Every structure is written in structure tokens, then in C-alpha cells.
Amino acid sequence: MTRTTVITGLGVAAPNGLGSDVYWKSVLAGLNGIGPVTRFDASRYASRLVGQIDDFEAADHLPSRLLPQTDRSTQLSFAAADWALDDAAVAVGDLADYDMGVVTSNALGGFDFTHREFRKLWTQGPEYVSVYESFAWFYAVNTGQISIRHKLRGPSAALVGEQAGGLDALGHARRTIRGGTRLVVAGGLDSALDPWGYASQLSGGLVTTATDPERGYLPFDTHASGYVPGEGGALLVLEDEESARRRGAEQIYGELAGYAATFDPAPGSGRPPALRRAAETAITDAGLTPRDIDVVFADGAGVPHLDVEEARAISELFGAGAVPVTVPKALTGRLYAGGGPLDVATAVLSIRDGVIPPTHAVSEVPDSYGIDVVRGEARDCPVRHALVLARGRKGFNSAVVVKAPNR
Structure with a gap:
């Protein structure tokens, strides 16, 4: 079992x-x-x-x-x-x-x-x-x-x-x-x-x-x-x-239901980055499909060419504008090894309270990105499944899926 x-x-x-x-x-x-x-x-x-x-x-x-x-x-x-x-x-x-x-x-x-x-x-x-x-x-x-x-x-x-x-x-x-x-x-x-x-x-x-x-x-x-x-x-x-x-745990925030890691191909190989594959594999590992994901906590590098790559991975996996995307780390900066776990903590709080936090100060997202970035105000909506993405330099990609707890 x-x-x-x-x-x-x-x-x-x-x-x-x-x-x-x-x-x-x-x-x-x-x-x-x-x-x-x-x-x-x-x-x-x-x-x-x-x-x-x-x-x-x-x-x-x-x-x-x-x-x-x-x-x-x-x-x-x-x-x-x-x-x-x-x-x-x-x-x-x-x-x-x-x-x-x-x-x-x-x-x-x-x-x-x-x-x-x-x-x-x-x-x-x-x-x-x-x-x-x-x-x-x-x-x-x-x-x-x-x-x-x-x-x-x-x-x-x-x-x-x-x-x-x-x-x-x-x-x-x-x-x-x-x-x-x-x-x-x-x-x-x-x-x-x-x-x-x-x-x-x-x-x-x-x-x-x-x-x-x-x-x-x-x-x-x-x-x-x-x-x-x-x-x-x-x-x-x-x-x-x-x-x-x-043991009588007082609360269960959620389930760590899916995880996957991939590594990008060598530069100049002509092969696409592997972030989408990490996301897709983590969703499958959780026993879900992309349609089940209620929000994506994106890596959000803030570097134009890296943002283009991530936006493409998200829009191709879910469809253009099909899932809300947020980057709470716009309020903290990129925390390296701390960034992903902080996003997971944010995701389970989002699940608990039924609210998706906005991406601070972001106002103009190119239409060509094809993603629905939550901006301005927090978005109230039920959240049962969240996907968290992270990318490290030199090709590391990781993805985690968090599920709402069984009551």
C-alpha cells in the first residue's frame, strides 16, 4: 500500500x-x-x-x-x-x-x-x-x-x-x-x-x-x-x-500528492526545455489531469526569455488562459532553495482559505504569453489542487502538486 x-x-x-x-x-x-x-x-x-x-x-x-x-x-x-x-x-x-x-x-x-x-x-x-x-x-x-x-x-x-x-x-x-x-x-x-x-x-x-x-x-x-x-x-x-x-494531529493542511523533476537538454541541442514535462509528470503522479489543477504557483523568473519559456510550458499544458497563475515571490524576491517550499506553504494556505494571492505590482502581461496571471486583487475561488513550479540555474526543473486534505 x-x-x-x-x-x-x-x-x-x-x-x-x-x-x-x-x-x-x-x-x-x-x-x-x-x-x-x-x-x-x-x-x-x-x-x-x-x-x-x-x-x-x-x-x-x-x-x-x-x-x-x-x-x-x-x-x-x-x-x-x-x-x-x-x-x-x-x-x-x-x-x-x-x-x-x-x-x-x-x-x-x-x-x-x-x-x-x-x-x-x-x-x-x-x-x-x-x-x-x-x-x-x-x-x-x-x-x-x-x-x-x-x-x-x-x-x-x-x-x-x-x-x-x-x-x-x-x-x-x-x-x-x-x-x-x-x-x-x-x-x-x-x-x-x-x-x-x-x-x-x-x-x-x-x-x-x-x-x-x-x-x-x-x-x-x-x-x-x-x-x-x-x-x-x-x-x-x-x-x-x-x-x-x-497521534492526533490537530490539523492537516493538505496532501503532497505529486512530485517530479527533470533536467533541461544541453543548450543548442534544439530540444525544448523540460519544465512542461516536470509539471505534467507531477500531475500524473498525483493521479490528476491538467483540468484538475485550480492554480499554478509559477517559478516566475522575471527574466524575459525565461518568462517566455515558462509561459509557453503553462499555456501548452493547460491551454491559453485556462488556469490562474500567480507568483507570490514578487513580494519577497527569489529565495533560492527557500522559494519552492515557501510557495508550497502559500499554496496550502490558499487551499485552506479559498483564495489565490495576486502577483504584486505586475500590470502588463503580454497577450502572447497566453497565461492568466492573477494581478491587483486576490481572487476568491475554491482551490483543491495546486501546482508549484521551480527552476534552478543550469537546467534543474521541479514540480509539486498539493491536494486539499480529506475531511
């Missing part, structure tokens, strides 16, 4: 809200988390907009002993894991420690931490470099630290797939639950808004040089000029449905 994987807890850390409730209210109210860089002097950088989390103080959420050994991305992950487990009402003793695991994705590593230590190495000498540099920079550290903190000793993993990686973490967690693990904390968070980390993000040439926070990140808009980098993401508690009900 195939185990059903359900979502029972949400932990959100986003530029426009800490905690799922605050974040969701911000999304529906159009509260923009994008603004000028304030953590360092960015006057000589080509781009100066970011999605910063300005109201998070790690010392308010973590014991002091953890602060010197963790990067900001890990500190955000700790908080998100705490919130997700609290939201799922998982109490000590509910499950055996080896029945619970962790799967996270991280695209940028511990940029801020490791560059502080590099600066010490170059200016003061190796004896001043923190011993924690041996692991605090590493992509897998969030999985390990959460596992240790919460005694989640079951099967765990860490994945790297840039923007697509967060959905891959959820897909891997579902596979882990189907293999017999009862609960997995899964998702992703990223942060690299120190001077070097920000420069590394600009080096790819896809970040906007716009200076107006309201016009910086415009996915699918005629005036799209690139994306805005951000920090944050989400961790979700995924459980085997039967186990969750047996």
Missing part, C-alpha cells in the same frame, strides 16, 4: 513576515518585503535591491551557545523548524526519534559566516579563524543541526538544486515517508546578503538593476528586467497520514 504524505506544520521565515500567519496576511495585503540593501554599502554595486528579513534577531530564538557556530541561513532554519514542529503540535514522546528525519535544501551555503572567517584569516591570521568554520559553511549543515536540536535521528538528507532544490527536498521527504519513516521536517532556506554573497548572486547577470522596490521584480510583466535576490524560505512537517491521525 502506498503511504499518503500530508502536511501538518508550517514554519515560514520571509522578508514580509515571520511565521506562517504573519506571512500569509502580508501576502494577501500586498506587503512588499523588497527594499534597498541596508546591511552594507551597496552604492558601487550594479544592483541594490534585496528581499531582507529585518525583524529576525537570532538571539531571540536560539540559545546563546548556538550563535557563534551558525550562519544566518542556519539560524533561520532553526527558527523555521521550531515553528513548523510547534504548528504540527508534535510533542516529545509522540514518535520515536528514529521515526523522524530531516531533508533540507540549500543553494548558497553559509556565505556570511565563512566570509567573516576569511576576513579574519587574511587580516589577523589562521589562529583567529573559528573552529566552527569546519562545518558552518556547508550545504548539509542545516539538516544536521536541526536533526541534533530536535533529536530527529531517522533517515535524513541534504540536496542542492538552486531554486528547484527546495521542491526536491519535499519530494525526497515524501519518498522517505513512503519508505516507512513517519515524520520528516523538509524544505529549504537560504541567505547570502553579505557583500561577497550578494556579489556572487549578481555575477550571473539575471538580477535586475532597477532601483524602485515596487518595480524591481516583475515576473511575466512587459517591463520585467531580472529578479531580486532574497533570503528566507520555509520548512514543513510532512507525515504519513495514518500515523498523523493516530
Whole structure:
């Protein structure tokens, strides 16, 4: 028998809200988390907009002993894991420690931490470099630290797939639950808004040089000029449905019903991008057809040629204008490994409340795109099945389908 994987807890850390409730209210109210860089002097950088989390103080959420050994991305992950487990009402003793695991994705590593230590190495000498540099920079550290903190000793993993990686973490967690693990904390968070980390993000040439926070990140808009980098993401508690009900889970947000990942062919091959195939396969994996999907949470790169590719994939799969499309990350910036899980959290809240959030500030979508982008106001309508898409650089594509819970 195939185990059903359900979502029972949400932990959100986003530029426009800490905690799922605050974040969701911000999304529906159009509260923009994008603004000028304030953590360092960015006057000589080509781009100066970011999605910063300005109201998070790690010392308010973590014991002091953890602060010197963790990067900001890990500190955000700790908080998100705490919130997700609290939201799922998982109490000590509910499950055996080896029945619970962790799967996270991280695209940028511990940029801020490791560059502080590099600066010490170059200016003061190796004896001043923190011993924690041996692991605090590493992509897998969030999985390990959460596992240790919460005694989640079951099967765990860490994945790297840039923007697509967060959905891959959820897909891997579902596979882990189907293999017999009862609960997995899964998702992703990223942060690299120190001077070097920000420069590394600009080096790819896809970040906007716009200076107006309201016009910086415009996915699918005629005036799209690139994306805005951000920090944050989400961790979700995924459980085997039967186990969750047996332990008395207070809420089930929805089912993680479908997942697929593809990889684009080599440039110049003449073969089409593989995003549509990922979406189609995830829908089939969920036991649905495209007609069953009520909303698409798009990747929404905000880069014209990438927007054209995604719009084509959506319109060819569903038909021109046949399904509402939204990009809530227009309020936060692209969060790399955190972007997909945050979209999944947004999707289950959309299902819960019967409302599709709009794509902030987008006003002019070319008719040639053939997609119905939700703009201006939130759209009230029943939502039972949501498709979430994510693309990472160099060809990664991932898709997840979320279903409304069985009442």
C-alpha cells in the first residue's frame, strides 16, 4: 500500500513576515518585503535591491551557545523548524526519534559566516579563524543541526538544486515517508546578503538593476528586467497520514500528492526545455489531469526569455488562459532553495482559505504569453489542487502538486 504524505506544520521565515500567519496576511495585503540593501554599502554595486528579513534577531530564538557556530541561513532554519514542529503540535514522546528525519535544501551555503572567517584569516591570521568554520559553511549543515536540536535521528538528507532544490527536498521527504519513516521536517532556506554573497548572486547577470522596490521584480510583466535576490524560505512537517491521525494531529493542511523533476537538454541541442514535462509528470503522479489543477504557483523568473519559456510550458499544458497563475515571490524576491517550499506553504494556505494571492505590482502581461496571471486583487475561488513550479540555474526543473486534505 502506498503511504499518503500530508502536511501538518508550517514554519515560514520571509522578508514580509515571520511565521506562517504573519506571512500569509502580508501576502494577501500586498506587503512588499523588497527594499534597498541596508546591511552594507551597496552604492558601487550594479544592483541594490534585496528581499531582507529585518525583524529576525537570532538571539531571540536560539540559545546563546548556538550563535557563534551558525550562519544566518542556519539560524533561520532553526527558527523555521521550531515553528513548523510547534504548528504540527508534535510533542516529545509522540514518535520515536528514529521515526523522524530531516531533508533540507540549500543553494548558497553559509556565505556570511565563512566570509567573516576569511576576513579574519587574511587580516589577523589562521589562529583567529573559528573552529566552527569546519562545518558552518556547508550545504548539509542545516539538516544536521536541526536533526541534533530536535533529536530527529531517522533517515535524513541534504540536496542542492538552486531554486528547484527546495521542491526536491519535499519530494525526497515524501519518498522517505513512503519508505516507512513517519515524520520528516523538509524544505529549504537560504541567505547570502553579505557583500561577497550578494556579489556572487549578481555575477550571473539575471538580477535586475532597477532601483524602485515596487518595480524591481516583475515576473511575466512587459517591463520585467531580472529578479531580486532574497533570503528566507520555509520548512514543513510532512507525515504519513495514518500515523498523523493516530497521534492526533490537530490539523492537516493538505496532501503532497505529486512530485517530479527533470533536467533541461544541453543548450543548442534544439530540444525544448523540460519544465512542461516536470509539471505534467507531477500531475500524473498525483493521479490528476491538467483540468484538475485550480492554480499554478509559477517559478516566475522575471527574466524575459525565461518568462517566455515558462509561459509557453503553462499555456501548452493547460491551454491559453485556462488556469490562474500567480507568483507570490514578487513580494519577497527569489529565495533560492527557500522559494519552492515557501510557495508550497502559500499554496496550502490558499487551499485552506479559498483564495489565490495576486502577483504584486505586475500590470502588463503580454497577450502572447497566453497565461492568466492573477494581478491587483486576490481572487476568491475554491482551490483543491495546486501546482508549484521551480527552476534552478543550469537546467534543474521541479514540480509539486498539493491536494486539499480529506475531511
